[in-house]
Amino acid sequence: MVYEIINQNGLCTYYDIEKNPGIAQKVKIREGKFAFLDDKAVEAKLVHFSDEKQKHVIFYLPQMHCSSCIWLLENLNKLNAGIVKSQVNFLKKEVSIVYNTSTVSLRKVAELLTTIGYEPHISLHDISNKKIRKYDKKRVYKIGIAGFCFANIMMFSFPEYFGLNSLQEKGLREYFSYLNIFLALPVFFYCASDFFVSSWKSLQQKFLNIDAPIALAIVITFGRSIYEILSQTGAGYLDSMSGIVFFMLLGRFFQNRTYQTLSFDRDYTSYFPLGVTTLNEDGTENQIPISKLKTGQRIKIHSGEIIPADAILFLGKAYIDYSFVTGESIPIEKSIGEIIYAGGKQTAGAIELEVVKEVSQSYLTQLWDNDAFKENAEEKSVSFIHQVSRYFTYALFSLAVVSAIYWQINNSTKTWNAVTSILIVACPCALLLSATFTNGNMLRMLQKFGFYAKNANVIERVASATTLVFDKTGTITQQKEADISYNGALLSKEEEQLIRSLAAQSSHPLSKAIASYVPFSKAMPVKHYHETKGLGSTGIINSLVIKLGSAQYITGKKNSSESDGSLVYVSINEDILGYFLIRNTYRTGLEKIIRQLQSKFKLALISGDNDAERQTLIKYFDNKTDLRFEQKPQDKLDYIKALQQKGEKIIMLGDGLNDAGALKQSDVGIVITDDINNFSPASDAILDGKSFTKFSAILSYCKNQKTIIFGSFIISILYNFVGLYFAVQGSLQPVIAAILMPISSISIVLFTTGMSSLFARKLRS
């Protein structure tokens, strides 16, 4: 696309720009796509600077990938004279545009960018949160000044190192000393202020954080040096003091950079592998991941699906269950034209909506994470860390005092060295960092392999699980390649469409299979749609009562004959026409996975379907595994509860449709999805159907968490012991201690990250 425009306009990197009377729209923009940019309020949020003539806006263009892009984007003024200047920041993929308000509008700028193939990614949600700077400018100033002063103080201390004392020039000595004080002042009062402020704040909270010993060390060194210089008893230790400040600041800076690189911003990565059905203008449907959902798009939400973004209801009867948002499980009826907020679940038939606000991944994540049902075990471990770090600082101070007293008595030249080194070298980094980084990195690795966990606590619970319970339909079976056939009275085209329209309302895999089996020819509105989970659905179309469901639902009696698939009966106006036989195809690799899992967990299967498949399943599992059929949602829940009472820790793998309660009850509820629009906040994790073959490896990987954290603790303890051993003896220079401390925190971070990535190699195979 861009090539064509470049070609047509002669906008090549090497050639002059030709005169272009107008731009043919190479990328068709949907009319009104950027209409929202005409709104003054929206514009005010996006525009960074404006005066009477010009406005300045920054757009994020994720499609930027090469130097020709930069060329093209920085020459936007050739494409539209209203653009005064445009500058690209390639690493951030941003373009900053200054345009004339009289000639061009914000909307036209966005449209122009879209026609050349760089559609701006605009998310109003992000405007309120400022993007995190790559670095904090103040930090850089402090490091710069500290470094400058440190180097110069050292230079002015050379005479003293090399023995100026022998010279008679008292004036010179004084000159250098006072210069040192002059240079040390900004270091002490400006550069070291972070440490002082932080320790003071923690003192006000009546405890000591890790900055307290460092602040104390700096104050002691500075005070003592000033005293020595002014009383002319020595040359002071200002070079050490400024060195301490400089290296500590530098260390913190690099620590932050390392954290940021490894930090897990969930906004731009596609966190949810969820899809939603969008409607094109001609009525055909598309499946797209929700991260690509844009405002103004029309979407179709089936029964049981979650509304992914704030949208206005256009068609259909909406009964929205907001239990995940408000806790209120009674469905609320919404009328056409009303806004339906994200997070609600549709309980009636299919509805059509128009999106008015972009999907906020973080909001959905928050909803997901907001489950007050489970006791938050994570909080327990975090407070343990806080307790230990508190005691750590007290212990450190006592050690410093004891060694001060000892050295003062025995060999007072070593006192100062020992005390300051002790205060600086000790670092409870492992405690604070290992859990955060291990968990964060593991979550990221798991995400890469198709396992999306709600939070880090899930990993821990997986590691301690004993039993694995499977659902059948949609979980170990795959709906995509289901084999359907119809058996019964011949259906007219009209009847086929009636059945199809009813089936299209639901998100149950059997219903979806039927809906895709019957070719679509015309849409029929369904009234009074009602679905009974696990049994069937009813609707009224063209005043005919259509029913689809299990034998029990339609005929009233259980199916006695054996069959090798699921039977969905259909009746129109209580007249049973026949049934659809949907044969299950099991997921590829099921046998292998079950073998692998059998060695680690106790297995069980609970299904709402009939037990026609029992013999086949016994081949996969084995005779001893508990296989239960015809389980209603409540039966599944009770089964899990019973197991838990026996002391088992359960992982349940389901498809979130009629096992929401059981998923919630289990210690870890995993929903397996194949681009389906089903999102069950009752789940703790989502498994991508494509990653099913890796399921066993994923569960084993979670067990590595404790190992890694334990390992990093050992490293930190070793480091502290060795460092303190030398510090107490007074043989560790404070400046060296100042270098060692950030090195130790960075090494812990690298260790945890490296180990978790290393263990993830097994997932790759």
Add this chain to the structure above:
Amino acid sequence: MSAIFILIAASLTIAIGFLIAFIWSVKDGQFEDDYTPSIRMLFDDEIIETTEAINPKPKK
């Protein structure tokens, strides 16, 4: 030997000048983007057209 007083003062002043330049450039945001200027500097300037006869437009 007393010349050293002045020499040191002078060198310190110049060094402080550099420090100020550093702080100023950080404040100005010159270090925000350290990649794009390296590409931007390789772009050619526009050739200003005088007449068509003298500067025939290259066809591509």
